[in-house]
Amino acid sequence: MSEFSILIYNTLEAKKVNVGLVQMSCSADKNTNLEKTIVKIREAAAKGAQIICLQELFLSLYFCDVESYDNFDLAEAIPGPSTEAFGKLAAELNVVIIASLFEKRTQGIYHNTTAVLDADGTYLGKYRKMHIPDDPAYYEKFYFTPGDLGYKVFDTKFAKVGVLICWDQWYPEAARITSLMGAEILVYPTAIGWAHSQDQETNDEQYNAWQTIQRSHAVANGVHVVSINRVGNEANMQFWGGSFVSNPFGRLLYNGSHDKEEIHVQELNLSKTDSYRIHWPFLRDRRIDSYEPITRRFIDEE
Numbered sequence: 663m664s665e666f667s668i669l670i671y672n673t674l675e676a677k678k679v680n681v682g683l684v685q686m687s688c689s690a691d692k693n694t695n696l697e698k699t700i701v702k703i704r705e706a707a708a709k710g711a712q713i714i715c716l717q718e719l720f721l722s723l724y725f726c727d728v729e730s731y732d733n734f735d736l737a738e739a740i741p742g743p744s745t746e747a748f749g750k751l752a753a754e755l756n757v758v759i760i761a762s763l764f765e766k767r768t769q770g771i772y773h774n775t776t777a778v779l780d781a782d783g784t785y786l787g788k789y790r791k792m793h794i795p796d797d798p799a800y801y802e803k804f805y806f807t808p809g810d811l812g813y814k815v816f817d818t819k820f821a822k823v824g825v826l827i828c829w830d831q832w833y834p835e836a837a838r839i840t841s842l843m844g845a846e847i848l849v850y851p852t853a854i855g856w857a858h859s860q861d862q863e864t865n866d867e868q869y870n871a872w873q874t875i876q877r878s879h880a881v882a883n884g885v886h887v888v889s890i891n892r893v894g895n896e897a898n899m900q901f902w903g904g905s906f907v908s909n910p911f912g913r914l915l916y917n918g919s920h921d922k923e924e925i926h927v928q929e930l931n932l933s934k935t936d937s938y939r940i941h942w943p944f945l946r947d948r949r950i951d952s953y954e955p956i957t958r959r960f961i962d963e964e
Contacts, residue, residue, distance in 0.1 A: 677933040679820045681847065681886075682711025682757075683916070685905045686923045687894030688723055692736065695721045696744070700751060702925055707755040709927040712781070712820045717892045717905075718762045718828050718853040719774070727897045729804040737766035741785050745777045753783030758818045760825060762851040765790070767807070774806045776827055776851055781819040789814040791827040792836060799857065799899060802829070815843045821932060824885075828852045831876050831889070835956065841883035842945075846932045848879060852891040855901035869902055869920075877912040884910045884939040886930045893921055910938040 684702045688695050699720055706714045719725075721744065725733040738744060744763055752759045758781050765775035765788070774791035790809030794802045813836060815824045824845025830836045831850050840848060854872065856865045873889075880887040886909060893903035905918040907928045916928050939945060955961055 678929055678931050679847075680710045680712045680927050680929050681888055681907065682706030682709065682714040682925065682927045683888065683890050683905050683907070683918070684714065684716050684720075684925055685890060685893060685903050685918050686717070686720070687901075688720060688892060688896075690723055692721050696747070700747075703751060703757070703759065704755065706925050706927060707757050709925065711757060711927045713758040713760065713818065713823065713847075715760045715849050715888055715890045716762055716851060717890045718851040719764060720762060720892070722764070723896050724853045724855075724892070724899070724901070726802045726805060727799045727899065729801050733805065734766075734772065737764040737772050739767075740765045740775055740777050740788050745779065745785050748777070749779045749783040749785055752779040752781055756781045758820060758823070760823065760849055760851070762827065764805075771807050772805055773809060774802065774827055775809075776825045778816040778818065778823065778825065780816075786816045786818065787814065789825040789827070791830060793829040793833055795829045799897070813840045813843060815840060815845045821930075822846045824848050826850050828854065831872065834875075834879060834882065837879035837883055841879075841885055845885060846935060847930065848883070848885055848887045850876060850887070850889040852889055852905075853901065854891060855896075855899040858895075858898050858900060865902070869904055873904065873906060876906075877908045877914075880908040880910055881912045881942075882944055884935050884942070884944070886910060886932070886934075888928075891918075893919075893923060910934050911942070 722736050748759045759779045762776045765773040775788050777788045778786045780786050790811050792809040794806050796803040824840035890905045892901045903920045907916040918924050
């Protein structure tokens with residue numbers, strides 16, 4: 663192999679990254695969940711993970727199924743005790759940790775927030791969930807102020823990671839903007855499940871829609887998508903797991919089970935983005951001059 667070929671080979675190798683997904687069930691005890699998560703992060707790192715992605719609000723049960731003022735006691739400052747603990751762990755293991763937390767910003771203002779710790783333990787910043795749902799068993803507007811930091815991309819040791827959270831999954835605008843900001847991977851911490859009263863046909867339809875919309879973000883933007891969801895029965899909900907990784911053309915590289923705790927490490931070749939964007943030049947052919955109507959709530963006929 664020539665010196666030039668070796669240089670090209672090494673460049674391509676540097677664009678590969680191992681991403682770990684931690685899919686797990688949670689309990690009502692915050693400390694127990696923290697200890698369990700740390701064990702699973704260590705396990706993912708031992709399997710070769712370099713970027714470790716945790717599910718939405720993993721330090722507690724999904725408390726938004728009810729409107730209770732007591733649940734605000736679960737919140738914490740960011741940066742704060744959890745980011746300090748995960749920062750030390752990230753530095754010890756030389757891994758990036760993407761951690762979804764319930765943020766207390768100040769008295770009376772709370773956010774659904776994901777913090778990113780770099781592989782040397784540095785706190786890189788946070789993304790606050792922009793789209794906040796309000797549905798039966800998902801009363802998030804009671805707890806969370808909509809995000810005001812805009813969309814975020816974090817330049818970690820191993821890759822540029824864009825973070826969006828759960829309900830953000832359904833909005834192609836969020837994925838597009840984050841991709842245009844330079845994200846090489848879109849990561850979606852998630853907490854979503856099936857009501858116990860639903861039939862199997864409805865369950866299948868909902869899960870397929872959830873996965874399809876996120877795989878479409880991978881295709882439209884030419885980036886890998888990583889989605890991490892919890893499992894387990896909480897109140898009247900079965901969280902459906904099904905964490906997955908999609909390549910930049912929507913092909914599933916990993917698809918988790920619906921009912922088991924799983925730690926999966928997936929190698930991503932980030933150089934694939936350039937290849938897919940060259941052969942399917944969706945970004946080249948965007949007509950940005952025609953998109954002004956997207957900023958309106960609804961386009962009424964005149």
